[in-house]
Amino acid sequence: MNRAALHKISYGLYIVTSGQDDKFNGQVANSMFQVTSNPATVAISINKENYTHGLIKSSRKFVVSILAEAAPMNFIGLFGFKSGRDVNKLQNVKTKTGMTKVPIVLENTVSYIEVELEKELDCGTHTIFVGNIVDGDVISNEEPMTYAYYQQVKGGKSPKTAPTYVKDEPAAASVGIAARYVCSVCGYVYDPVLGDSDSGIAPGTKFEDLPESWTCPVCGADKSKFEKEQSRV
Ligand code: FE
Numbered sequence: 099m100n101r102a103a104l105h106k107i108s109y110g111l112y113i114v115t116s117g118q119d120d121k122f123n124g125q126v127a128n129s130m131f132q133v134t135s136n137p138a139t140v141a142i143s144i145n146k147e148n149y150t151h152g153l154i155k156s157s158r159k160f161v162v163s164i165l166a167e168a169a170p171m172n173f174i175g176l177f178g179f180k181s182g183r184d185v186n187k188l189q190n191v192k193t194k195t196g197m198t199k200v201p202i203v204l205e206n207t208v209s210y211i212e213v214e215l216e217k218e219l220d221c222g223t224h225t226i227f228v229g230n231i232v233d234g235d236v237i238s239n240e241e242p243m244t245y246a247y248y249q250q251v252k253g254g255k256s257p258k259t260a261p262t263y264v265k266d267e268p269a270a271a272s273v274g275i276a277a278r279y280v281c282s283v284c285g286y287v288y289d290p291v292l293g294d295s296d297s298g299i300a301p302g303t304k305f306e307d308l309p310e311s312w313t314c315p316v317c318g319a320d321k322s323k324f325e326k327e328q329s330r331v
Pocket of ligand 1: 281282283284285286314315316317318319
């Protein structure tokens with residue numbers, strides 16, 4: 099199979115929250131789609147290893163908050179590359195609750211939908227959860243984030259538990275001879291062609307020229323955790 103065929107599939111980028119009784123968590127997901135219009139239903143694909151998976155199964159409800167294109171990498175990294183078993187991801191994030199009482203993420207999001215679980219489909223590593231939309235609203239008129247934008251403009255990667263994760267994802271096309279550096283903690287690739295706009299690093303800045311105080315925009319690891327990308331040496 100030519101895996102490049104799969105890279106042509108379009109996705110958005112979402113934060114899925116779930117839980118009950120003061121035990122809540124959220125995670126990034128890129129596999130969400132509307133199934134039917136009447137009644138309005140959606141489906142999401144969630145890895146069984148993820149903390150949120152168990153919360154959806156037990157609470158039978160979840161919220162999908164649609165990320166804005168302008169969402170910074172450290173915000174996406176908080177929900178995408180850290181586990182709710184280790185940190186309270188929602189502690190310092192602006193949220194509100196609606197019909198389902200599940201936190202709705204109000205920062206860096208453009209809209210949300212609240213869902214009550216109806217069906218689930220066991221798909222091996224993942225479960226597809228299908229549910230009825232019970233409420234939803236628009237938060238801002240900013241552009242929603244697409245997965246392509248996250249990968250190509252922001253330099254984002256898939257965590258190992260994403261449905262679309264591919265070991266050794268091919269590097270995004272880039273020009274220049276300066277080496278790219280990979281975060282050994284989360285897989286983020288610092289591309290000198292792109293720089294790091296979230297941290298005020300201009301395009302064209304070599305990794306070696308980054309200030310020592312610079313940290314991975316996704317997981318917060320310091321420069322010492324980065325390794326030169328072997329394929330481009
Ligand atoms: Fe990192």
